[in-house]
Amino acid sequence: MNALLVDDERLARDELRRLLRKHPDITIVGEAANADEAATRLADLDVDLLLLDIQMPGASGFDLLERLERVPLVIFTTAYDEFAMRAFEVNAFDYLLKPVHPERLAVALDRARQSLRQRAPNPGAARIRTADDRVFVRDGERCWLIALAEVALFEADGNYTRIVFDANRPLIRASLQGIEQRLDPSVFFRVSRTHIVNLRFVDSIEPAVNDGYVVHLRTGHHVPVSRRQSRRLRDSLSME
């Protein structure tokens, strides 16, 4: 497993390096002292696992993840950050408190190894995210690392887009257009000007009371779709 160490303190990186010596399957492919350096390394190197400090000069660890097209496995390292801990309560990011406890590190690495085995190997196509890819989403104080496969629906809301997954509805500052361009079209379908649905969540397509059709999702959502798009939608579903 290829790991990149990101921390603004040299001693903190040294310490992680020393702790990782006990895990010979982890290869440290690089180090970065801030988010910009980390972004450059991530573009150049094949990184499976990011050991990421949250508070760094310039951009934070969260800012870095938001910038990434595809988020590798992440283990956060933080000295003391009430904000981060509150954010992490929401879902299962792995995070380690500095100074790092070697056993906690071992547990986090085990989990990372497991996730890596379950993840489909990434084919080259850099710009398109597959359903197995994960994205980092932040809305106010809450953060999520979402597998795209879990997203049922993208809904436009002005200049923002609402991401519907599980019981969560984070709002991110991105246009539906921009999001659509980076999604795998065999999984995500633009049903209207305001909605992109995950085909794996489609339950049925029925004629609407007025003109057009309605897509029913397994989550209970009803999304209106035009007659023309509904035909294309049924075509792509029957192809699956």
Place this chain on the structure above:
Amino acid sequence: MIAPDAVEGSARHAPPASRLYWTCQFAGWGGFAVYIAGGYLAFSPHRRLAVVTSMLLFNTLACPAVTHGLRSWMYARAWTELSVRRLVPRAAAAVVVLGAALAAAVAGLDVAVDGVADIEGQGLAWTFAAFSCSLAGWVFIYVAVHERRRRDRRQLELTVLARDAQLQSLRAQVNPHFLFNCLNSLRALIAQDPERAESMVTALAELLRYSLASDRRDTVAFAEELDIVDRYLDLEKIRFEDRLTIERAVDPSTLRMPIPRMLVQALVENAVKHGISRLPRGGIVRVESHASARRMEIVVTNTGRMKDAAGADGGGADGVGLRGAIERLRLLYEDQASLTLRNVDGMTAATVSLPVDLSR
């Protein structure tokens, strides 16, 4: 009604009576004596000088004595701790008993003075009523003043407690983020450079001891605070390495001047936190001090503009971790001290101006 220094319902001795208490006693009862004597002169057919004199003397001396006795009794039976509902019947009984005793004494005295019983029947009833009403008035005034004073004292205590608590909570503590990062660096240094790790432990211990000091003096000598700031910067230097440059321009005459404990430390920590730690290439932290007539000024400057201070002339120190310091200055010096934050040439300067009172 809980007295701060007594358990409710418990008996205790009366507090020593003040001069004001005795003045009120004699003035009040003296007035009463004159009023009674006037009544006697107006309504009695005899108008004997001996009786008037004995009445004046008796009322001016016996009434204060009796009520002073009542006061001791009230404290001994802890009446001052009772609720109004429980106090009123007790006070009424005391008023009736003492009123009757005084009226009987007056009647007896009257006979003793001139051998003739002037005061009997209606006159006796009138005397009894006058004593009882006056005694009731006395109890009412005494309890009201006592209660009012206790409330004022309690208010003062609460104010002092609140101020102490406020100062306590505002006193800057070592920032936990810094502390745990330090421990993390220390863990790395133990293997890499044990000698540096040793000195790091010592510096950290000194800093912690200073910030946790049980000796909670509000102010320390500037020099003492600077020592701690040095320990702190030594530690940050280990973390930030060449990203942190420290400069110092301290006027030697300011070294002995008293400043609020942890004030400069809070400013320097703030400069590192909001300045250096946000700059990938780091910068400078500079500590300066100047003295002028009866005032001293401490300036902590760091590389980097503080967003919150942009354009704000003086008010910008809020919201960037300095609100606590501002509150402490206000509590310690009222409006005699100030803390301002300015952006100057790409640097942020926090300036504290304090009155210097070497006696503090």
